[in-house]
Amino acid sequence: MKTRQVGDKESLFHFWGRYLQKVATGLVSLLSGMGVTIRYFVSPDKIITQQYPENRENLQMMARFRGHLAMIHDENNQHRCTGCGICEKACPNGTISVLTAKDLAGRKVLGRYIYRLSQCTLCNLCIESCPFGAISMGRDFELATYDRQQLTFILNKTQGGK
Amino acid sequence: MNQLPTEKIFPVHNSIGDLVRHLLPGSAEYVNGFLTIASLLLVVALLPVFLIWLERKVAAHFQARLGPMRVGYHGLLQSTADGLKLIFKEVLVPEGADRFVFFLAPILPASATFLVMTILPFDHHLQVADPAGGVLFALGISGLSILGILLAGWSSNNKYSLLGAMRSGAQMVSFEISLALIMLLIVMVTGTASLREIVLSQQGTILDWWIFKLPFLGFIAFMMYMISSTAELNRAPFDISEAESELTGGFATEYSGISFAMFFFAEFVNMFVSAGLAATFFLGGFLAPQFGIGPIDAAFDFIPGFVWFFCKTFLVIFLYMWFRWTFPRLRIDQLMYLEWKMLLPANLVLLMGAGFFLAMGWTL
Numbered sequence: 001m002k003t004r005q006v007g008d009k010e011s012l013f014h015f016w017g018r019y020l021q022k023v024a025t026g027l028v029s030l031l032s033g034m035g036v037t038i039r040y041f042v043s044p045d046k047i048i049t050q051q052y053p054e055n056r057e058n059l060q061m062m063a064r065f066r067g068h069l070a071m072i073h074d075e076n077n078q079h080r081c082t083g084c085g086i087c088e089k090a091c092p093n094g095t096i097s098v099l100t101a102k103d104l105a106g107r108k109v110l111g112r113y114i115y116r117l118s119q120c121t122l123c124n125l126c127i128e129s130c131p132f133g134a135i136s137m138g139r140d141f142e143l144a145t146y147d148r149q150q151l152t153f154i155l156n157k158t159q160g161g162k
Numbered sequence: 163m164n165q166l167p168t169e170k171i172f173p174v175h176n177s178i179g180d181l182v183r184h185l186l187p188g189s190a191e192y193v194n195g196f197l198t199i200a201s202l203l204l205v206v207a208l209l210p211v212f213l214i215w216l217e218r219k220v221a222a223h224f225q226a227r228l229g230p231m232r233v234g235y236h237g238l239l240q241s242t243a244d245g246l247k248l249i250f251k252e253v254l255v256p257e258g259a260d261r262f263v264f265f266l267a268p269i270l271p272a273s274a275t276f277l278v279m280t281i282l283p284f285d286h287h288l289q290v291a292d293p294a295g296g297v298l299f300a301l302g303i304s305g306l307s308i309l310g311i312l313l314a315g316w317s318s319n320n321k322y323s324l325l326g327a328m329r330s331g332a333q334m335v336s337f338e339i340s341l342a343l344i345m346l347l348i349v350m351v352t353g354t355a356s357l358r359e360i361v362l363s364q365q366g367t368i369l370d371w372w373i374f375k376l377p378f379l380g381f382i383a384f385m386m387y388m389i390s391s392t393a394e395l396n397r398a399p400f401d402i403s404e405a406e407s408e409l410t411g412g413f414a415t416e417y418s419g420i421s422f423a424m425f426f427f428a429e430f431v432n433m434f435v436s437a438g439l440a441a442t443f444f445l446g447g448f449l450a451p452q453f454g455i456g457p458i459d460a461a462f463d464f465i466p467g468f469v470w471f472f473c474k475t476f477l478v479i480f481l482y483m484w485f486r487w488t489f490p491r492l493r494i495d496q497l498m499y500l501e502w503k504m505l506l507p508a509n510l511v512l513l514m515g516a517g518f519f520l521a522m523g524w525t526l
Contacts, residue, residue, distance in 0.1 A: 023504070030489065037224045037488040049228040 061139040066122040069096075069115050070138040071155040079156055080134040083110035090129035095120040110156055117143060118151040179287075198290045206276050210430035214241040217430070217483055224487040245423060253419040256319050263317035268421045270310030271428035277303045278435045283358045285448045285467035296357040297345045300439060301338070304394070307432065308334045311396075311413050314425070318416035326412025329402050329494055336501040337393040337400075343509040344387045347516050348372060348443045357439075361447030368451045373444040377524065379516050384444045386512070388478075390505060391436045392485055393497070396429070399489035400497060437478035438471070445474045 010018075040046055050059060061067070071079050083100040094116075101111030127135055135155070145151060178197065183190040215230065215238060222229025230237025255264060278300050280290040293299055308331055315327020349355050351372065352363040364371050373380045393400040414425050441447055448467030452459045462470075492500065 019504075033488045034484060037484065040226050041220070041223050041484075044223070046226045047223070047228055048226055049222075051228070051231060 061141060065139055065141070066124055066137040067140045068117060068138040068143055068153075069120065069122075069126065069135060069155065071113060071135050071157075072133070073157055077157050079110075079158070080132045081110045081113060081156060082132060082134075083108060084131070086129050086131065087126035087135065090125045092123070092125065093119045093121060096126060113155040115153045115155050116151060117153065118148060202276065202279050202290065206272075206279060206427075206431055209434050210427040211241045211245060213430040213434060213479070214244070214426075216479075220480065220483045221487050224484070245427075248423040249420050251419040253421055254416075256416045258319040259416070260317040260319075263313050264416075265421065267310050267314035267317060268417065268424035268428070270313070271307035271432070272424045274303050274306035274310070275428050275431040275435055277306075279431070281357055282435065282438045283361050283442060283447055284471050288448075288468055289358060292356055292358045295355045297349055297355040297360075300357075300435075301342055301345065304432075305338070307428065308338075310425075310428075314417065315413040318413070320416050323413050323415045326415070330396055330413060333396070333400065333402065333494075333497060334394055336498065337390045337505075340386065340390040340501065340505045340509045341394055343506075343513060344383055344390065345443070347383055347513050350513070351376060351516060351520060357442050357447075361442055361449060364446040364449060366452065367454050368446070371444060371446040376516060376519055379512060379519060380444065383512060383516075384440070386505060386509060387440055387444065388481060388485075390501075391440065392482060393501070395433055395436055395482070397433070397482060398486040399491050401491060402494050402497060433479060433482055434475065437475045437482065440478045441471060441474035445478075447471060447474070 052059065071081060073079050081098075083098055085098045085100075088096045088098045096116075097114040098110065099112045099114065100108050103109045122137065124137065127137060143151075179190075179194050182193050182197070186193055218240070219229045219237070230240035233240045233243050255261060281293065281296045281299055283289045283292070311334075312327050312331045315323045315325075315330075318324070348360060352360050354360060354363070364375070368374065371380075373384045376383070414422055417425060448471040450459075450462040450465060450467070450470050452462065
């Protein structure tokens with residue numbers, strides 16, 4: 001049976017060097033950590049807590065907040081959706097139904113964009129899959145209703161598109 | 163050194179005590195005794211309520227949150243409300259628990275903190291008792307809270323409680339050694355073990371406080387006191403006895419209602435006592451900070467001593483909270499390594515160094 005290999009015994013000088021270095025570096029890293037936290041402590045503007053019901057009037061949600069799905073409309077109430085249905089395929093829950101229609105020239109355009117909030121997990125996959133940037137996540141979060149029917153929306157304001 | 167006038171130092175009595183003695187010469191002893199106990203009880207009852215609120219607010223601001231805001235102005239009444247809720251809650255006793263010990267355990271830490279409060283010098287004339295061996299008394303009494311925690315873990319009939327109590331017992335017994343050695347250092351340099359005498363030995367400017375008076379060594383001793391007392395208090399980063407994520411609350415797992423509240427309150431009063439001892443040993447206790455500049459010194463001297471005591475104590479408490487909300491928890495083996503391989507040898511070297519400094523007369 002082989003015995004365990006033991007390295008050369010560390011000299012006392014090395015041991016003390018390592019010990020003191022450990023103490024010094026440890027102290028420095030602890031102090032830098034304390035520096036980080038005290039900076040948070042003395043800057044109240046970094047506080048992210050919202051006093052929600054009180055500041056309901058002027059509450060701004062974060063830019064990356066995912067709320068109710070919305071279709072982007074410009075000032076002429078025009079949207080960029082072509083009715084291609086990629087978002088419908090990307091959706092894991094069957095939340096979206098893209099119903100197409102034909103315009104006067106016989107081209108396929110968007111008819112109704114049906115969105116069922118009751119099935120949506122706000123996973124953002126539809127927005128990532130959209131090649132035209134036609135949809136986005138809204139900032140609304142007070143979405144509760146008393147009736148399930150009110151959770152189905154038609155997102156496009158106008159039929160057709162550009 | 164500007165010595166205090168003798169009538170400010172001795173005898174240890176204040177105007178209320180004198181008034182009672184004047185009005186009721188026969189029963190003054192009992193009335194004064196009752197008054198001291200009542201006032202201390204009031205302090206012990208109100209301090210944790212405020213400290214818990216403070217801890218929550220400080221923690222919140224360290225983490226970019228707001229903390230309690232709803233109950234009272236900026237949540238000031240939050241911990242009062244929590245305490246009231248805990249009082250009205252049912253106390254559950256686990257099956258197979260040792261009932262007597264189970265109810266005895268939370269009383270021990272609470273009474274231990276109360277007893278150490280009696281020797282804290284709040285002001286020149288605000289100290290219930292000043293035993294010659296005050297430091298020894300503080301050390302001995304703080305052992306009671308270890309006993310309480312061990313009994314709580316044992317009597318709960320729960321493996322997590324027992325594990326937490328065992329860890330906590332090992333931790334507190336270990337760190338008590340370095341705490342005692344630092345106190346020994348202070349006793350050595352001051353030549354007295356009475357807390358009042360220790361404070362009075364720091365008269366003069368702030369350079370006469372023991373944190374500065376022993377060049378360099380005083381500051382190291384203060385830092386080591388902070389480390390070992392944080393461990394002694396079972397606070398983060400040394401809170402392995404509770405370790406919510408590992409032991410579901412440690413020794414207090416089975417406690418509820420008023421019994422739990424007593425553990426919780428004792429923890430916070432303990433923090434105050436520890437900070438008060440740090441202020442007494444290193445920061446000049448109730449003495450006003452003097453910078454050697456006439457008008458400022460006079461103005462600071464005008465502020466009563468207990469205000470300075472509380473200022474210094476709350477400064478140290480803030481340091482404890484700062485540690486807690488910055489550092490991650492240590493593993494139990496790291497904790498033991500820290501005590502037995504780092505702190506204890508360093509303490510002995512420090513003690514030797516302080517003796518050398520004293521012998522050479524190198525104090526400021």
